[in-house]
Amino acid sequence: MDSSTSAKGPHQLSSRIYARSYAGLEIDPDRNISDDAIVFWRIVKLAFSNRIRITLALFGIVAAACFQLMIPQLLGDAVDGALGLVGKGNVSPEAGRDALYYAASLLMAAAVLRGVFTLLHNYCGESIGHLLAYDLRIAFYAKLQQLSFSFHDHVHTGELITRGMLDLEGIRSFMNTGLLRVFLLVILVGVGAYLLISTDLVMGLLALGFVPFVMWKSAVSRLKLRGLWWTLQEKMAVLGRIMDENLTGIRVVRAFGAEPYELEKYDVASEEAHTMAAERIKTRVSSTTAMTFAYFVAMGLILWVGGTRVIDGQMTVGTLTEFLTFMTILQLPVRQLGLVVNSFARTLTCGARMFGVLDLDPVVADKPDAKELSDQIETVKFENVSFAYPGEGLPTVLNGISFEVRRGKTLGIVGPPGSGKSTIAHLLPRFYDVAGGQITIDGVDIREVKLSSLRSKVSVLAQDPFLFTASLENNIAYGNPWAEETEIRNAATISQIDGFIDGLPKGYETLVGERGVSLSGGQKQRIAIARTAMLQPEILVLDDSTAAIDAGTEQRIRQALKEQAQSAATIIISHRLGTLRHADEILFIENGAVVEQGLHDDLVAQGGKYAALFSLQSREGEETVNATKGAAE
Numbered sequence: 247m248d249s250s251t252s253a254k255g256p257h258q259l260s261s262r263i264y265a266r267s268y269a270g271l272e273i274d275p276d277r278n279i280s281d282d283a284i285v286f287w288r289i290v291k292l293a294f295s296n297r298i299r300i301t302l303a304l305f306g307i308v309a310a311a312c313f314q315l316m317i318p319q320l321l322g323d324a325v326d327g328a329l330g331l332v333g334k335g336n337v338s339p340e341a342g343r344d345a346l347y348y349a350a351s352l353l354m355a356a357a358v359l360r361g362v363f364t365l366l367h368n369y370c371g372e373s374i375g376h377l378l379a380y381d382l383r384i385a386f387y388a389k390l391q392q393l394s395f396s397f398h399d400h401v402h403t404g405e406l407i408t409r410g411m412l413d414l415e416g417i418r419s420f421m422n423t424g425l426l427r428v429f430l431l432v433i434l435v436g437v438g439a440y441l442l443i444s445t446d447l448v449m450g451l452l453a454l455g456f457v458p459f460v461m462w463k464s465a466v467s468r469l470k471l472r473g474l475w476w477t478l479q480e481k482m483a484v485l486g487r488i489m490d491e492n493l494t495g496i497r498v499v500r501a502f503g504a505e506p507y508e509l510e511k512y513d514v515a516s517e518e519a520h521t522m523a524a525e526r527i528k529t530r531v532s533s534t535t536a537m538t539f540a541y542f543v544a545m546g547l548i549l550w551v552g553g554t555r556v557i558d559g560q561m562t563v564g565t566l567t568e569f570l571t572f573m574t575i576l577q578l579p580v581r582q583l584g585l586v587v588n589s590f591a592r593t594l595t596c597g598a599r600m601f602g603v604l605d606l607d608p609v610v611a612d613k614p615d616a617k618e619l620s621d622q623i624e625t626v627k628f629e630n631v632s633f634a635y636p637g638e639g640l641p642t643v644l645n646g647i648s649f650e651v652r653r654g655k656t657l658g659i660v661g662p663p664g665s666g667k668s669t670i671a672h673l674l675p676r677f678y679d680v681a682g683g684q685i686t687i688d689g690v691d692i693r694e695v696k697l698s699s700l701r702s703k704v705s706v707l708a709q710d711p712f713l714f715t716a717s718l719e720n721n722i723a724y725g726n727p728w729a730e731e732t733e734i735r736n737a738a739t740i741s742q743i744d745g746f747i748d749g750l751p752k753g754y755e756t757l758v759g760e761r762g763v764s765l766s767g768g769q770k771q772r773i774a775i776a777r778t779a780m781l782q783p784e785i786l787v788l789d790d791s792t793a794a795i796d797a798g799t800e801q802r803i804r805q806a807l808k809e810q811a812q813s814a815a816t817i818i819i820s821h822r823l824g825t826l827r828h829a830d831e832i833l834f835i836e837n838g839a840v841v842e843q844g845l846h847d848d849l850v851a852q853g854g855k856y857a858a859l860f861s862l863q864s865r866e867g868e869e870t871v872n873a874t875k876g877a878a879e
Contacts, residue, residue: 285597306367311433313360318571375421394609396636404487416596424589456540467533471591474526481519632682656816658826661835675704705783709790711774719754737780740806743772767794
């Protein structure tokens with residue numbers, strides 16, 4: 247591969263990643279103002295649910311603003327008083343000093359009280375922000391537990407992690423940097439404007455002349471920042487997806503020597519996120535600079551007009567000092583207004599993305615009148631079941647599947663890859679809902695049953711089991727964390743993993759690496775079998791769950807499971823026909839339909855597809871045995 251192709255590849259792949267569509271998460275970045283108002287109102291309602299803290303915060307804001315607005319008037323009065331004393335000329339130094347101390351004491355008290363109440367509202371604001379984040383974090387995580395498999399099939403893990411962390415942080419920081427600061431600015435500008443205009447109309451209007459420009463500039467920059475924040479969050483989600491895939495598949499990356507390619511791909515995505523972040527900062531800084539310039543123009547006018555009036559004797563020096571001090575107080579809020587606007591833009595974007603998940607309804611959910619399953623299940627039936635995975639234009643996976651499994655009986659399912667075998671396993675516990683027909687347990691449609699009740703009766707053991715970063719004991723007891731140690735050991739014995747565990751230095755306390763990376767495929771499968779065996783389910787589905795286990799160990803596991811199988815309806819999906827030959831009935835599925843059905847010997851005698859597959863596997867087994875004998879000789 248030449249250098250030009252190498253450089254071009256990651257960019258193309260990055261573009262394809264950006265173009266991915268996630269069902270249920272599409273939110274228009276150009277949504278209108280009413281949509282933003284709804285998001286804003288929802289965040290405000292959540293914040294105001296903490297009534298005591300929000301009351302204290304608002305009280306602190308009002309008190310801090312009042313004491314801050316007292317400072318210009320106190321300072322103006324102090325200046326006029328000092329000039330008056332100087333003008334009299336016959337005032338004793340002690341009287342002048344006392345007057346100065348009095349004025350200074352008032353100013354100091356106002357400043358200290360302003361600081362105390364500012365501390366109060368800042369503390370309460372941070373507290374509310376963290377409580378809001380806690381509530382949203384729990385709600386978001388709970389929603390992810392509830393959403394159906396069809397949702398998780400189309401949404402990348404990195405995307406959800408970004409929403410649950412970066413977007414959540416954007417909402418959390420809004421309390422102090424946005425909402426409460428707006429209250430403070432409104433009080434300072436509103437009450438201050440009244441005081442200034444009531445003191446001198448012309449000077450008051452000049453002092454506030456920059457406010458309309460600032461409001462217009464803030465509205466314009468908010469609209470632009472909203473789009474920039476949206477794009478930046480999307481690009482950060484891309485970074486999360488790339489990193490998640492890279493770390494999950496790090497063994498594949500190392501095996502193919504793809505580290506440079508992966509690094510370049512991440513660099514491309516990171517550079518695009520950096521460019522967008524720089525554009526956002528440029529927009530915010532330019533907006534803040536323009537607003538600050540307008541503020542200094544207004545302050546210059548106050549100094550010029552006010553100074554002229556003082557010279558002409560139309561205004562006292564103290565009144566001019568009051569105006570200038572008020573303008574000085576407004577300097578910090580004006581500079582912070584850019585941060586406030588940025589906070590609003592970020593929060594409305596993050597809120598829309600967060601609520602976009604929280605507002606989703608699970609496709610598979612309990613009906614209002616859902617019922618519990620009976621204590622002892624007798625019969626499981628698939629009646630003319632059809633199914634296609636959610637998504638536009640996807641083909642039908644199952645078409646008219648019908649069978650019955652009774653308690654104590656075993657049904658075997660075999661067929662070529664992609665024939666729909668695993669889909670049957672996914673439909674039984676209602677990971678998805680059927681598109682046609684019905685699945686019944688003891689005559690009750692499983693869509694009429696509570697999911698908790700259904701899934702407590704059905705256990706699906708997949709070919710690629712997932713193990714948590716925890717001890718072997720905790721992994722086995724995952725379905726019943728309160729299980730006794732003897733139950734855990736018995737389950738390990740059934741799955742033939744007890745000997746391996748006992749040989750470890752820490753035994754059952756041995757920590758399993760991420761996704762069970764420290765274990766072989768067969769060991770992971772046996773731990774998963776132990777996890778399932780301990781629950782003693784009434785409906786057991788084994789979906790190629792022993793594919794990585796040798797035939798001898800598999801046979802011992804089957805023998806150990808026999809006792810449990812007597813009280814359960816068992817479905818075994820396997821490519822090994824030797825695993826299915828003792829089943830009470832076998833289905834051969836092809837293209838989503840049952841093409842052959844019967845006992846092992848009957849199907850072999852029919853000479854059809856099952857017989858051909860059995861013959862092929864038998865011949866391969868004989869060749870393997872002969873090769874082994876030849877090598878031994």
